Amino acid sequence: MSYNVDDKGFYGQFGGAFVPEMLYANIEEIRVNYRELLKEKNFLSQFNALLKDYVGRPSPLYFAKRLSQKYQTKIYLKREDLLHTGAHKINNTIGQILLAKRLNKTRIIAETGAGQHGVATATVCALMDMKCIVYMGEKDTIRQALNVGRMRMLGAEVIPVTSGSRTLKDATNEAIRDWISNPKDTHYIIGSAVGPHPYPDMVAQFQSVISKEIKTQLLQQTGSENPDYVIACVGGGSNAAGAFYHFLEDKNVGLILVEAAGKGVETDYSAATSVLGSIGIIHGSKTLLMQTSDGQIIEPYSISAGLDYPGIGPMHAHLITSGRAEVFACTDQEAIKAAINLTRLEGIIPALETAHAFAMLEKRKFDSGDTVVLNVSGRGDKDINTYLNNIQYE
Numbered sequence: 561m562s563y564n565v566d567d568k569g570f571y572g573q574f575g576g577a578f579v580p581e582m583l584y585a586n587i588e589e590i591r592v593n594y595r596e597l598l599k600e601k602n603f604l605s606q607f608n609a610l611l612k613d614y615v616g617r618p619s620p621l622y623f624a625k626r627l628s629q630k631y632q633t634k635i636y637l638k639r640e641d642l643l644h645t646g647a648h649k650i651n652n653t654i655g656q657i658l659l660a661k662r663l664n665k666t667r668i669i670a671e672t673g674a675g676q677h678g679v680a681t682a683t684v685c686a687l688m689d690m691k692c693i694v695y696m697g698e699k700d701t702i703r704q705a706l707n708v709g710r711m712r713m714l715g716a717e718v719i720p721v722t723s724g725s726r727t728l729k730d731a732t733n734e735a736i737r738d739w740i741s742n743p744k745d746t747h748y749i750i751g752s753a754v755g756p757h758p759y760p761d762m763v764a765q766f767q768s769v770i771s772k773e774i775k776t777q778l779l780q781q782t783g784s785e786n787p788d789y790v791i792a793c794v795g796g797g798s799n800a801a802g803a804f805y806h807f808l809e810d811k812n813v814g815l816i817l818v819e820a821a822g823k824g825v826e827t828d829y830s831a832a833t834s835v836l837g838s839i840g841i842i843h844g845s846k847t848l849l850m851q852t853s854d855g856q857i858i859e860p861y862s863i864s865a866g867l868d869y870p871g872i873g874p875m876h877a878h879l880i881t882s883g884r885a886e887v888f889a890c891t892d893q894e895a896i897k898a899a900i901n902l903t904r905l906e907g908i909i910p911a912l913e914t915a916h917a918f919a920m921l922e923k924r925k926f927d928s929g930d931t932v933v934l935n936v937s938g939r940g941d942k943d944i945n946t947y948l949n950n951i952q953y954e
């Protein structure tokens with residue numbers, strides 16, 4: 561069995577491109593160009609130069625000694641939190657802005673939840689002198705006001721979306737609507753490994769630099785390029801796809817996904833798609849999603865806006881249902897506790913999304929000889945208010 565995408569854009573039974581006819585030409589234009597582009601010398605040298613000198617790659621792989629002592633195993637942290645703009649999202653936006661340039665687009669649209677993808681998109685648009693419009697649920701513009709400010713300072717137009725639950729899925733719907741109205745000059749930069757083919761594969765490939773670096777760095781630090789496990793949190797699945805990419809077909813490397821359980825999977829306030837989801841189509845892709853028996857999308861909930869999405873990328877739906885990946889769900893409270901724990905042990909304040917991945921360490925025991933790589937998808941600056949409002953100091 562293969563765990564990567566097939567020629568038709570499927571991961572097992574998941575994926576594909578289920579798009580309105582009006583978008584067919586746009587999706588097709590990207591599909592026929594992206595594979596060529598990703599092999600082209602000129603494109604790759606531009607992409608790699610920007611990742612190095614603008615984004616700050618390679619990000620360090622850090623052996624977390626005190627965290628390792630606590631959990632009695634060997635834990636390495638892949639420090640995507642140290643990148644420009646504070647999260648892994650910038651890897652993908654750099655790749656897609658270069659693609660948009662090549663396709664002679666002049667206008668960029670994006671959706672954003674926590675605002676990290678919006679900031680990463682506004683950043684590359686400033687860098688490349690492109691017009692930038694970011695759709696954001698009105699609710700998220702309030703809870704992530706700092707990122708709204710950053711996007712505006714970068715020159716982007718932030719449009720608060722007031723339909724539906726006024727969160728990420730509504731922002732995505734609005735972005736798709738915009739693209740249908742402006743198919744000629746506009747490129748839609750999707751921020752995760754979701755959406756119609758070829759987006760999940762394209763985003764995974766732009767993020768795959770994460771696992772490529774892990775291999776080189778582990779080889780240098782331990783003498784072996786493969787870890788026993790890689791752990792990543794999953795919203796739509798882009799940081800996990802990047803951290804897993806070069807290990808997908810290597811069964812000796814265990815893959816562990818961590819979802820947001822919100823207030824608990826048994827409550828009405830959760831975003832644990834693998835537990836609560838079933839097969840359906842969302843935003844152009846056949847995947848697992850949270851829906852009612854008649855196909856209405858169920859409102860997800862998580863304290864972290866970046867994990868608050870009712871679906872999961874098709875690659876991850878396949879990894880989970882095939883048994884290739886283990887999956888855990890961690891609650892808001894478990895994530896906050898894990899963030900404090902990491903901060904006090906290692907002096908690293910993680911993003912709330914990433915804190916869910918750390919919370920998983922409480923739920924599964926590793927052997928003392930295991931090498932465990934945890935992808936630190938982002939930093940916690942944007943979440944300080946949430947942390948301070950929820951921390952009870954002893």
Ligand SMILES: *Cc1c(COP(=O)(O)O)cnc(C)c1O
Pocket residue numbers: 647648649674676677751752753793794795796797798799800866867911913914937938939
């Ligand atoms: C957006 C975000 C996530 C979730 O998105 P994925 O596509 O699943 O990676 C996780 N961590 C951080 C820091 C984010 O900004």
